[in-house]
Amino acid sequence: MLSTPFSSLGSHDSDDSALSLDKMKSCAILAVPTEPGGPVKFPVSSSLRHKGKAFDLDAAREVITLLGINGEPIGSLSWDFIIDQILAYRKPQASRETRNDPRVTITFGVKYIAPEGQQFESRASGIGGGGLFIESLRPLPVGTKLALEFSLPEHPSEWLPAKGLVAWVCPKADQYTFSPGMGVRFTEINPDIRNRVLELVKSVQPV
Template identity: 30%
Template sequence: MPREPATNKRLSPRLHHELPVSYRTVGSFLSDWATDISRGGLFINTRKPLPVGTAVRVLVQLPQRERPIDLGGRVTRVAEVGNAVNTAPGMAVEFTDLDGARRRELEELVDRLRTVLDPD
């Protein structure tokens, strides 16, 4: 039986670009690569994703920015190694603590980077 195509639940377009990230949760501090970032979250490429619902602090090093942005988030989706849809293993993290100024800063940076790095 054919499968229905997955609906895109994203609220804003993603920038497909590798960015270094560090993240911490209770008892762990890890470094990996974010492969997608948007105004509302990012996807961290990792072979050891955290469980859905886990609260994390994410440090994202954006180009053209001297210091990383420190953001709170929550794991909303996990893609295990060898998953059936052939997506990269990792976890989607939704930002949970963006105040107005930090949200605008992140939006401007993502929009500017999208123009420079992903013009299509």
């Protein structure tokens, strides 16, 4: 069987062949990640409201970050948090309207210690049975484990312990959270303390 020369595969002239080869090279370059095993960027192109933004997926840390049109980070979410949200919306509409862990927007003090031992004191602006939101100009990365102490408004001098995990971050103020900071999900909390949080939420929520 005779092999077929490349020149006889089509009616393209030499310029067309060179152009096709250039396209193949470009595709090959685009298909190879610049940093093997590193984050992968996916541009938003179909959404009219968000065209120009991009998603940065970090499989090693299991974090997804939304990037602005200039490449600046807008916010990050852990895959764990995203999965929980998707599973929640698979429930019937009636069950979605009643949250298992309702939250309220209130201001109170919070202290936390990062894994490296850094100690921080800040203000929280929301809480529920599942976690709280800590205001911070330098939120810690998604997935960071924290040792927490927070004081509820009715007893500001009493510090309640808990442990948590940074589930999502908002590095700058936006129309949804209004303040930069991080959402922390409780991973360990005394049932009595959680009940006190739930009672507070219930008392603040409108009837």
